[in-house]
Amino acid sequence: MTSLDEALKTRLDTLREQNLFRELRRVDSAPGPRIEVGGRTLLNFSSNDYLGLASHPALKEAAVKAVDTFGAGAGASRLICGSLAPFHILEERLAAFKKTQAALTFSTGYAAALGTLTALLTKGDIVILDKLVHACIVDAARLSGAKLRVFDHNDLNDLENILKWANSGSRKPDCRVLIVTESVFSMDGDTAPLREMVALKEKYGAWIMVDEAHATGVLGASGRGLADELAVGHQIEIQMGTLGKALGASGGYVCGSRVLIDFLVNRARSFIFSTAPVPAAAAAAVAGIEIAQSAEGESRRKQLQSLAGLFKPETGNRKPEFRGAIIPVVLGSETRAVAAAAALREQNIFVPAIRYPTVARGAARLRITLTASHSATDLATLVRALDQIRH
Ligand SMILES: *Cc1c(COP(=O)(O)O)cnc(C)c1O
Numbered sequence: 161m162t163s164l165d166e167a168l169k170t171r172l173d174t175l176r177e178q179n180l181f182r183e184l185r186r187v188d189s190a191p192g193p194r195i196e197v198g199g200r201t202l203l204n205f206s207s208n209d210y211l212g213l214a215s216h217p218a219l220k221e222a223a224v225k226a227v228d229t230f231g232a233g234a235g236a237s238r239l240i241c242g243s244l245a246p247f248h249i250l251e252e253r254l255a256a257f258k259k260t261q262a263a264l265t266f267s268t269g270y271a272a273a274l275g276t277l278t279a280l281l282t283k284g285d286i287v288i289l290d291k292l293v294h295a296c297i298v299d300a301a302r303l304s305g306a307k308l309r310v311f312d313h314n315d316l317n318d319l320e321n322i323l324k325w326a327n328s329g330s331r332k333p334d335c336r337v338l339i340v341t342e343s344v345f346s347m348d349g350d351t352a353p354l355r356e357m358v359a360l361k362e363k364y365g366a367w368i369m370v371d372e373a374h375a376t377g378v379l380g381a382s383g384r385g386l387a388d389e390l391a392v393g394h395q396i397e398i399q400m401g402t403l404g405k406a407l408g409a410s411g412g413y414v415c416g417s418r419v420l421i422d423f424l425v426n427r428a429r430s431f432i433f434s435t436a437p438v439p440a441a442a443a444a445a446v447a448g449i450e451i452a453q454s455a456e457g458e459s460r461r462k463q464l465q466s467l468a469g470l471f472k473p474e475t476g477n478r479k480p481e482f483r484g485a486i487i488p489v490v491l492g493s494e495t496r497a498v499a500a501a502a503a504l505r506e507q508n509i510f511v512p513a514i515r516y517p518t519v520a521r522g523a524a525r526l527r528i529t530l531t532a533s534h535s536a537t538d539l540a541t542l543v544r545a546l547d548q549i550r551h
Pocket of ligand 1: 268269270271294296342346371373374401402403404411412
């Protein structure tokens, strides 16, 4: 063993002891409610493909057509070798979908967060995050060099106290203050009080960025997301999200003013210094947005809501007012969560055990995600298995 391998092995052994070791599970089938793993068919409750669009014929056909017309790879960054038409079509559709002036797409949601926060903020600025925001926002905030403050999850008093502190005597005139939250939280499934947060940011002269990764396609009229549903979209300076969850494709986006988008094209390093995504992904995302806004999208959302309604609150840690597709079953210790996921796999059900650092230590959980492709029978199978492993 090289000394690198020895050092890494020691660290991996520590992860194993703490039940935090992770490994990839090879899947030999397309995404869907049933997947092939190790020669077995598992009922799948792990995907963020909430509307079941990832394997939809319209998305696949759009992707194939784009490959035929525009090739398999983009060749370079969009600023270097020209910007392929599918990205422009996608950005027009996204801006219309989110009712903003403009949109910019990135290779992933992670890259969107990284590029945006580091472009907007610098040393001397202040970035204020909900305690439960996604790792990409935490990483982006750190990389930006801005002073980072965290408020307790969805706690408006705590947020207001930090805003007061930010505005206290020492705030320089050019110090920018940006609040970042998710609209539907990825590991808890609850929603942020966006109206109240927008009121606070206006009161204190801050900006706000909302990550709608788990709400886009799922919540609001035509699946436009929570900001649109609460009629605050026009007051949110930066709306971001992913094309890889309910929209069934791949990539990240930022929606906002024309000026914001022009600025990001010039300053977002994860956009500038990265090869454009494959055109097939953009074309599939366009088809995904179309379906999300169609009658079919509406009926898929209805199916999703009706499945979520079948979940008794006591099965997951799900309050009745939660409306997304995410059902956390918080078990506490990493050992219990891993054992529960293994017991479900024994029954041919795939639900991931979510552990540190995705959630806090001691807050390990099963994270069940429902999709419009599940049936009521699938759900009954899951609920029965969960009841069994609880006893
Ligand atoms: C998945 C996710 C992202 C990252 O999006 P990708 O396209 O998967 O990189 C960003 N924010 C939240 C809240 C997410 O859940």
